[in-house]
Amino acid sequence: MRKLLLLTSFLTLTACSTVTDVFTKPSPSFLSAAEGEKQIQEAEACCADGNILDKDMISVTSALEEKYFIDANNARAFNFPTGKSFFKVFQLPLNIAYLQVEMSATIINTVFQPRVDFYNKDRKLVSTLKPSAFRYRASYIGDGYLSAKLAINNAGAAPGHEFAYMVIYTTDEAKADTTSIINPEIRRQEALQLQKTALPNVQVKHSAIGEVEISFRFRQKEDDVTNDIISYFDQPLFGGEGKSNREENVILANGKAISTSSQSIGSTAVVSLDGKGNEIVNSSSNNAPSLQNTSLNSSAPAGSMLKETEDLYNKLIRDSVRNGDLSRAMSLVGEAQRAGSASAQQTFIDAVQSMKK
Secondary structure, X not given: OHHHHHHXXXXXXXXXXXXXXXXHOOOHHHOOHHHHHHHHHHOOEOOOOOOOXXXXXXXXXXXXXXXXXXXXXXXXXXXXXXXXXXXXXXXXXXXXXXXXXXXXXXXXXXXXOOEEEEXXXXXXXXXXXXXXXXXXXXXXXXXXXXXXXXXXXXXXXXXXXXXXXXXXXXOHHHHOOEEEEOOHHHHHHHHOOOOOOOOOOEEEEEOOOEEEEEEEEEOOOOOXXXXXXXXXXXXXXXXXXXXXXXXEEEEEOOOOEEEEEOOOOOOOOHHHEOOOOEEEEEOOOOOOEEEEEXXXXXXXXXXXXXXXXXXXXXXXXXXXXXXXXXXXXXXXXXXXXXXXXXXXXXXXXXXXHHHHO
16 A cells, blocks of 8 residues: 555655656655665765855756756765765855745655755855754645745844845764654555544655755745735736746846746745835946835826725725735736726725734
């Protein structure tokens, strides 16, 4: 039964485009811990000078959700103080107010328990997410994950404390441990609505290799007040189906500015705006975050609207938010702005915020 569950996990969780890919590119977590250890022992360690941030970095310039294989074929190896390990490096944007990072290591026959180090733009270690921070999370399909979630606010970080680079690897101590998961037979009984029997949990060995799914999600502000209106900012109210209304620059640790425009709904980098509509930018002199007054960009036509008409739209917007119909409220905002309203958007924001109080 466990093999059947593992096969289901394999077919579902492996991001492959063809049947051939499924059987030629299996997850490293299908291999035994012994096979993983053999890979890391035979791998040539890179970076004799200690600089692991020199190349092969994955730049995070917009919302991203990807599965990464961490093994001899897909990652470099390095002799960390905590033991030799394969690793991946991510370059994070500096001018963000809120970046949610969620990491999930897939449990199959084994699991890769990560340790995550964060370096500032001067490439100095500033923080570490220890392996113990990754907790077991069951899944309806497959055997579950070891997951951790964190929020990064580089725009508000003190100089030298920004998280500019993220390095994922594992440790000798983590590899010596195991993760206790729900017995697959109990899950089978639950699925068939049978009477559950008392069975011990299954111990899954940790490995030097594995599969880690990582998602980066941009948010406008670190509190929950504006999370409900992110989808509004990203919706194509003013034309351009499936496109965002704004264009942003994401500034990476190397100072390079990446333009991100027309992101899909829910993923545009609106994080460069604070809660008051100010744009967060980086000073060219010291990269310290500063505030610059801006207004939201849109392709809404300029025009005027009678006060009575504007008042009516605003009342309908407030009523819709109060009744929990955010979709109707957002549609009204778009309609009002196309007709020349100057206050519909702010009315919507104020109405949402008032509901949070």
